Amino acid sequence: MMKQPTVLIVEDEPAIAELMAVNLRHNGFHPFWAVDSASAQREIDAALPDLILLDWMLPGESGLTLAKRWRSHPRTKLVPIIMLTARSDEADRVAGLDAGADDYMAKPFSTKEMLARVRAVLRRRAPEQAEGGFAIGGLALDVGTHRVSFNEQPLKLGPTEFKLLQYLMSHAERVHSRGQLLDKVWGDHVFIEERTVDVHIKRLREALGAGGVLVETVRGAGYRVTAHPAP
Numbered sequence: 001m002m003k004q005p006t007v008l009i010v011e012d013e014p015a016i017a018e019l020m021a022v023n024l025r026h027n028g029f030h031p032f033w034a035v036d037s038a039s040a041q042r043e044i045d046a047a048l049p050d051l052i053l054l055d056w057m058l059p060g061e062s063g064l065t066l067a068k069r070w071r072s073h074p075r076t077k078l079v080p081i082i083m084l085t086a087r088s089d090e091a092d093r094v095a096g097l098d099a100g101a102d103d104y105m106a107k108p109f110s111t112k113e114m115l116a117r118v119r120a121v122l123r124r125r126a127p128e129q130a131e132g133g134f135a136i137g138g139l140a141l142d143v144g145t146h147r148v149s150f151n152e153q154p155l156k157l158g159p160t161e162f163k164l165l166q167y168l169m170s171h172a173e174r175v176h177s178r179g180q181l182l183d184k185v186w187g188d189h190v191f192i193e194e195r196t197v198d199v200h201i202k203r204l205r206e207a208l209g210a211g212g213v214l215v216e217t218v219r220g221a222g223y224r225v226t227a228h229p230a231p
């Protein structure tokens with residue numbers, strides 16, 4: 001099942017925020033709302049949303065200042081931002097995009113336009129995220145965040161097990177000999193014995209728990225990750 005994308009709405013006007021939230025909720029998103037920059041920052045610190053709808057004119061710090069700060073921070077720099085503003089002239093649009101916003105919407109906007117822009121920005125971002133990860137038979141690995149999960153349950157892997165799994169998942173279904181794995185995962189393996197691979201495969205399976213069955217031994221040939229393990 002696809003997770004509902006979370007959308008942080010940063011907007012000080014309750015009527016507008018409520019309208020956006022209702023429409024997002026009815027269209028498969030999970031919206032939450034912050035009324036000013038301080039509460040927006042608290043939300044971001046608590047959990048990263050999949051997308052931010054950010055009003056320009058806020059009490060306290062402006063949306064533009066927030067966008068610049070989030071863009072310059074490693075934790076938040078990849079979260080897509082759509083700026084909202086009552087002002088629609090070219091100079092503002094450029095300033096918004098310069099601050100790192102992915103898109104820009106002038107008020108008043110229709111629900112249809114908002115949903116179209118939200119979906120377009122999430123689609124544009126999706127390939128970057130997909131590049132950094134693999135998903136096979138309930139097992140998911142994200143290269144950027146170093147996270148591994150099985151059936152959406154997070155798992156803890158050692159660095160070698162992570163590299164080993166990353167290599168096997170990037171060449172799923174193919175069988176790799178111990179020598180090939182030493183080459184690809186350990187690199188310079190002159191002083192490493194082939195049974196080292198067996199030790200790390202064993203640890204990898206243990207760390208994967210129920211997902212360990214996806215790491216298959218192919219007798220006389222080596223190992224593979226497969227979406228269809230032999231019963």
Ligand code: CA
Pocket residue numbers: 011012013055056057058
């Ligand atoms: Ca406002």
